[in-house]
Amino acid sequence: MAFNWFKKQGAADGAAVNSEENTPISTDTQPVSAPSSSRSGLLSRLKNGLSRTRRILTTDIDKLFSGKRPIDDAFLEELEEILITADIGVQTAGELIQKISHISGDSDAVKAALKREMLELLAVPADTTESGVLSRPWVMMVVGVNGVGKTTTIGKLASQFTADGKKVLIAAADTFRAAAVEQLQIWADRSGATLIRHKANADPAAVAFDAVEAAVARNADIVIVDTAGRLHTRVNLMEELKKIRRAITKKIPDAPHETLLVLDATTGQNAVMQARLFHEAIGVTALALTKLDGTARGGIVISICHELNLPLKYIGAGEKIEDLQRFDPEMFVDALF
Ligand SMILES: Nc1nc2c(ncn2[C@@H]2O[C@H](COP(=O)(O)OP(=O)(O)O)[C@@H](O)[C@H]2O)c(=O)[nH]1
Numbered sequence: 243m244a245f246n247w248f249k250k251q252g253a254a255d256g257a258a259v260n261s262e263e264n265t266p267i268s269t270d271t272q273p274v275s276a277p278s279s280s281r282s283g284l285l286s287r288l289k290n291g292l293s294r295t296r297r298i299l300t301t302d303i304d305k306l307f308s309g310k311r312p313i314d315d316a317f318l319e320e321l322e323e324i325l326i327t328a329d330i331g332v333q334t335a336g337e338l339i340q341k342i343s344h345i346s347g348d349s350d351a352v353k354a355a356l357k358r359e360m361l362e363l364l365a366v367p368a369d370t371t372e373s374g375v376l377s378r379p380w381v382m383m384v385v386g387v388n389g390v391g392k393t394t395t396i397g398k399l400a401s402q403f404t405a406d407g408k409k410v411l412i413a414a415a416d417t418f419r420a421a422a423v424e425q426l427q428i429w430a431d432r433s434g435a436t437l438i439r440h441k442a443n444a445d446p447a448a449v450a451f452d453a454v455e456a457a458v459a460r461n462a463d464i465v466i467v468d469t470a471g472r473l474h475t476r477v478n479l480m481e482e483l484k485k486i487r488r489a490i491t492k493k494i495p496d497a498p499h500e501t502l503l504v505l506d507a508t509t510g511q512n513a514v515m516q517a518r519l520f521h522e523a524i525g526v527t528a529l530a531l532t533k534l535d536g537t538a539r540g541g542i543v544i545s546i547c548h549e550l551n552l553p554l555k556y557i558g559a560g561e562k563i564e565d566l567q568r569f570d571p572e573m574f575v576d577a578l579f
C-alpha cells in the first residue's frame with residue numbers, strides 16, 4: 243500500500259526518537275532519526291511486538307500437528323482454543339475454524355488457510371479520506387480512553403500531514419488535564435501545525451468550534467481535534483464528545499469527516515469493548531491501534547476489524563513520527579505468522 247506522507251519526512255523536525263523499543267519517551271526534543279529504513283524498521287518492531295501472538299500461532303499449532311492426529315472435531319476445538327489464546331476472540335475464532343474446517347494436510351496448510359482467512363477479515367474498506375480533496379477543511383475528531391495514545395497519534399499525524407504540504411490546525415479540546423494542552427503544544431511546534439487552545443478547564447466544544455472556524459478563515463486543509471479520555475463518568479465523557487461533535491457540525495455541516503478511535507493493542511479484548519462503547523455513543527469511522535511494539539495482543543486486531551466492521555487505518559509501533567503508518571493487512575498478517 244502506498245504511503246506517501248514520508249516524502250519530506252527528513253524535514254519533519256524534532257521527531258522524538260528512542261532507539262530502545264518499548265520505552266515510553268517524553269516529548270523532549272531529541273535528534274531526528276534517519277528516515278530511510280522506516281518501513282522495515284516498523285516491520286521489525288511489529289514482529290517484535292507480535293512475538294507473543296506469533297509464538298501461539300506458530301509453535302502451538304505445530305505442536306498440535308506433531309501428534310499426527312486426524313483433523314477431527316476434537317482437533318479443531320483445540321485449534322480454536324489456540325486462536326482464542328492469541329486474543330482473536332471467541333466469535334471470530336469460531337468463524338475462522340468453520341472456514342478452514344474442510345482443510346486437509348499438514349500444519350503449514352492450516353496456517354496458510356488461516357492466514358488467507360485472516361486477511362479477508364482485516365480488509366474492511368474505509369470510506370473516508372484524509373487527502374483534503376473531497377472536503378476542505380477536512381475535520382478529524384480523535385477519541386479514546388485515557389492513555390491509549392490519542393495525543394501522540396495526533397502529533398504523528400500532524401507531522402506527516404504538514405510534511406506532505408498540508409496546512410494543519412490542532413484543537414486542544416482535552417481541557418480536562420492541563421498537561422494535555424502542553425503536550426499537544428510541543429507536538430504542534432515540532433510539526434509546524436497551529437494549535438488552537440483555550441485556558442485550562444475551558445469548554446472543549448468551544449475550543450473545537452474555534453478551531454474549525456479558524457480553519458475556514460485561514461484556509462487550512464486539515465483540523466485534528468484532540469479530546470479527553472476520562473471524565474468523572476463515562477456518560478459525561480460521551481455527552482461531552484457529542485457536544486464537541488455538535489459544535490463542529492454547527493460550522494461545517496458534514497464534519498467531522500472522520501471520527502478516529504484510538505485503541506491500545508496491549509489491552510487485548512478490552513479494546514473490543516471500548517470500541518463498542520464509543521461506536522454506539524458517537525459513531526466511529528476508523529480505528530488507530532497503538533503500542534504494537536510493546537507486548538501487543540495482536541490477535542485483537544482481527545476481532546476488532548471483523549466484529550465491529552470498522553476499518554483499521556493506522557497502526558503505531560513506537561514513539562517516532564514514522565512509527566505511525568497506514569495499516570497494511572498483508573504486512574500485518576506476515577508479521578503474525
Ligand atoms: N511504545 C509505544 N508507546 C506509545 C505509542 N503511542 C503512544 N505511546 C505512549 O503512550 C502514552 C500515552 O500516550 P498519550 O498520547 O498521552 O495518550 P492519550 O491519553 O490517549 O492522549 C505516552 O507515554 C506515549 O508516549 C506506541 O505506538 N508505542
Ligand SMILES: [Mg+2]
Nearest residue numbers: 392393416422
Ligand atoms: Mg491526550
